[in-house]
Amino acid sequence: VRRLAAITAVGVVAGGLLAGCSSEDDTQWSPAQLSVLRSLSLSSLAEPARDPSNRYTADPDASALGRSLFFDKRLSANGRVSCAACHMPSRNFQDGRRVARGIGVTTRRTMSIVGAAHQTWLFWDGRKDSLWSQALVPLENPFEHGMTRQKVVATVRRIYKRRYESVFGRFAKQSVDRAFANVGKAIAAFETRIRLGPARFDRYVSAALANDRHAMRAAMSEQEVEGLELFIGRARCVDCHSGPLFTNGEFHNTGVPQTVRDVGRLAGVAQLRRDEFNCLGRYSDAKPSECAAQFLPHASDRLRGAFKPPSLRNVTRRAPYMHAGQFRRLGEVLRHYNNAPHAAVGESELHPLHLAHRQLAALGAFLETLESRTRSP
Amino acid sequence: VTARTVVALLLVAVAAPPSTWAREAGTSVRSKHGLYRVTVVPLPAQSPVGRLHTWRLTLRKAHGGLVSHAKIAVDGDMPEHGHGLPTQPRVRELGRGRYLVEGMKFQMGGAWYVGFAIKARPGRDVARFEFVLPQS
Numbered sequence: 018v019r020r021l022a023a024i025t026a027v028g029v030v031a032g033g034l035l036a037g038c039s040s041e042d043d044t045q046w047s048p049a050q051l052s053v054l055r056s057l058s059l060s061s062l063a064e065p066a067r068d069p070s071n072r073y074t075a076d077p078d079a080s081a082l083g084r085s086l087f088f089d090k091r092l093s094a095n096g097r098v099s100c101a102a103c104h105m106p107s108r109n110f111q112d113g114r115r116v117a118r119g120i121g122v123t124t125r126r127t128m129s130i131v132g133a134a135h136q137t138w139l140f141w142d143g144r145k146d147s148l149w150s151q152a153l154v155p156l157e158n159p160f161e162h163g164m165t166r167q168k169v170v171a172t173v174r175r176i177y178k179r180r181y182e183s184v185f186g187r188f189a190k191q192s193v194d195r196a197f198a199n200v201g202k203a204i205a206a207f208e209t210r211i212r213l214g215p216a217r218f219d220r221y222v223s224a225a226l227a228n229d230r231h232a233m234r235a236a237m238s239e240q241e242v243e244g245l246e247l248f249i250g251r252a253r254c255v256d257c258h259s260g261p262l263f264t265n266g267e268f269h270n271t272g273v274p275q276t277v278r279d280v281g282r283l284a285g286v287a288q289l290r291r292d293e294f295n296c297l298g299r300y301s302d303a304k305p306s307e308c309a310a311q312f313l314p315h316a317s318d319r320l321r322g323a324f325k326p327p328s329l330r331n332v333t334r335r336a337p338y339m340h341a342g343q344f345r346r347l348g349e350v351l352r353h354y355n356n357a358p359h360a361a362v363g364e365s366e367l368h369p370l371h372l373a374h375r376q377l378a379a380l381g382a383f384l385e386t387l388e389s390r391t392r393s394p
Numbered sequence: 395v396t397a398r399t400v401v402a403l404l405l406v407a408v409a410a411p412p413s414t415w416a417r418e419a420g421t422s423v424r425s426k427h428g429l430y431r432v433t434v435v436p437l438p439a440q441s442p443v444g445r446l447h448t449w450r451l452t453l454r455k456a457h458g459g460l461v462s463h464a465k466i467a468v469d470g471d472m473p474e475h476g477h478g479l480p481t482q483p484r485v486r487e488l489g490r491g492r493y494l495v496e497g498m499k500f501q502m503g504g505a506w507y508v509g510f511a512i513k514a515r516p517g518r519d520v521a522r523f524e525f526v527l528p529q530s
Contacts, residue, residue: 049528056530255529256502265444267480267501309446312481312497319471319478366475 044242046225053249058222059215059389062261066134066209069303070147070296073202074134074209079184082177083207084394086200091172092156094163095120100155100204103127109331109391110211115342119161124277126342129335131391132262132328134209137309141324141340142285143268146310147301148208149201150294156200166197173200194293198300207394213330216389218245237386243376244383252354252370252380263329263387270322272358272365273339280362281340282323286316322363330387347384351377425519428456430512432521436498441528443503446481449495455516460491464514468495472506479508503529 046054055061065075073079086092087100098119104110104127111129116122125141130148133139139151155161156169164172170193173181182188185199217236224232237245249255259265268282289310294300296308305311314320324340338344344353355377357367372380422433433452436442453461464487470479483497500506509522 052528053530249529256504259502259529260444265501267477269475269477309481312446312483312499314478314480314482317478319476323477364476366477368474 044246050249051226053255054222054225054245056259057218057249057255057261057263059213059219059261060223062132062135062213064212068134068147068149068205068209069307070301071149071202071205072302073184073199073206076184076206078180079203079206080210080394081207082180082184083203083205085177085180086173086204087207089176091176092162092164092169093120094168098162100152103155103161104130106391106393109334110393111335113335113337115337117161119155119158120163121160123158123160124279125340126337128327129331130208131211131213132330134205134211135262136264136266136325138266138268138285138289138325140285142281142288143325144285144288145292145294146289146296146308147205147294149198149205150292150300152201152204152208153197153294167193169200170196195300198294201294211391211393214390214392216330216387218383218386219389221245221386238382240379240382241386242383244379244381245386247372247376247380248383252372252376254354254380257326258329263332264326266325268320268323268325270324270360270363270365271354271367272322272360273324273353274343275322275361276341276343278362279340280321282320282325283316283318283363286313286320289313318363320363322360329384330389331391333385333388347381348377351380421523423521423523424456425512425521427517427519429516429519430454430461430514430521431456432510432512434495434508434523441503441530442498443500443527443529446497446499449498451485451493451495451510453491453493453512453514461514461516462487462489462491464493464512466493466495466513467511468498468508469511470500470506470508472502472504474505475502477501500527503527 068074090096090099092099102119103112103117105112109129110131112127114127116125117127128141134148137146139145139148145151145154156164157166174188178188184203188196221233221236224236257265257269289295290313292298296303296310297305333347336346338347338350344350354367355370355372357365357369359365422431424431431454435450437448437450453464455461466485468483468485479499480501481497481499483495486494486496488494505526507522507524509520511520512518
């Protein structure tokens with residue numbers, strides 16, 4: 018038995034040493050690379066997402082109400098803008114525009130809300146720390162829904178009184194701010210139920226972890242696998258685009274061109290700190306010890322011009338790119354990262370990658386393997 | 395060399411890599427001007443990338459005695475990127491030279507440093523830990 022154990026152990030180590038070498042036909046992933054692949058797989062995503070600041074997240078009636086509110090254009094000053102106007106279900110819950118348009122035109126690109134329930138910080142600058150408080154902002158933005166919280170609450174009270182009160186209690190006993198927060202919590206309960214389906218990449222990782230070469234080849238082409246190797250290796254995309262949603266959810270200055278001067282996270286932390294609807298505030302259901310905002314960094318130059326890396330799942334289906342839609346095509350994005358120009362605002366964290374055209378094409382091909390369906394209630 | 399020895403050696407070789415960063419980060423360092431010896435134990439031992447977590451810190455004078463009632467500020471960065479820590483960690487005193495550093499988080503793998511600015515009876519000094527975090 019000892020000899021068998023020794024032989025097995027030698028085999029394990031030899032396998033580990035051999036892994037990492039590439040043959041022309043097949044990529045052999047090392048144990049460290051497999052660990053990264055597993056961390057990127059959708060099966061590593063803990064569903065359902067939890068939000069201690071919203072006790073209604075798992076409430077089906079709150080979610081059903083939230084769904085109605087999400088699609089209701091009456092929650093806008095001109096009666097023509099709903100959440101779904103920018104977060105279109107048919108477009109992976111974004112709008113395909115350079116910057117968002119509601120009643121007017123904003124300065125930032127609409128982010129997809131798929132997977133947003135798993136994010137610690139919301140918006141490009143993280144000025145919100147929950148999905149429910151994020152959902153309140155467009156309602157009061159004069160360029161989006163153009164409402165006031167008083168008008169939102171009055172509208173919900175007029176149209177959804179019975180459904181609202183069955184979840185949140187009587188309007189008459191609640192302040193406008195409390196009822197407004199509850200509107201956000203209902204919308205967030207709906208948004209939390211929007212789920213990503215597995216992509217070809219996820220099937221590839223399952224096959225790689227089982228060392229099923231046939232299934233690996235069926236899931237991804239050689240060029241796509243080459244792109245994946247670059248993604249988690251030399252191109253270092255995975256530094257920021259990590260985890261099953263391909264984002265670390267934090268903030269980075271990548272020196273993207275600026276159409277409107279935008280300091281990103283630097284302003285975001287200041288806004289979050291004084292936000293009455295943050296996780297530490299009176300409308301949150303969380304204990305302070307459950308809030309990421311208790312460790313919010315101080316405003317410093319390190320945050321200037323930093324933005325949140327968006328999820329790369331379905332990235333090929335959501336051009337244009339960056340916080341103000343600065344790049345029309347994914348190829349431009351890849352060239353930007355390859356060249357790593359100086360930042361117009363703050364300091365860029367990037368360094369030139371010196372990748373060949375063929376390698377950029379492989380990275381682009383790999384990103385197509387992240388396409389998947391979205392399911393929503 | 396018996397089969398058992400071979401197995402033992404191989405298991406050590408296989409088991410070593412995951413805890414490398416914790417051992418690197420966990421070693422004691424002498425503060426810049428030699429006033430203190432600082433020991434940190436990051437919890438947990440697996441990669442903490444993307445997770446809020448806690449470090450245990452022990453503060454001693456250069457020649458042994460535990461230092462209580464210190465004011466300790468935390469900073470960290472990746473010299474290659476310059477984005478800093480994504481959090482502002484807090485230090486809580488447990489007593490008898492022991493402290494908890496709460497709210498530690500690293501947003502990516504790679505080369506990091508974490509620095510402690512210490513103010514206590516022996517004086518002001520800084521201590522710095524350098525380590526490499528695996529991506530996952």
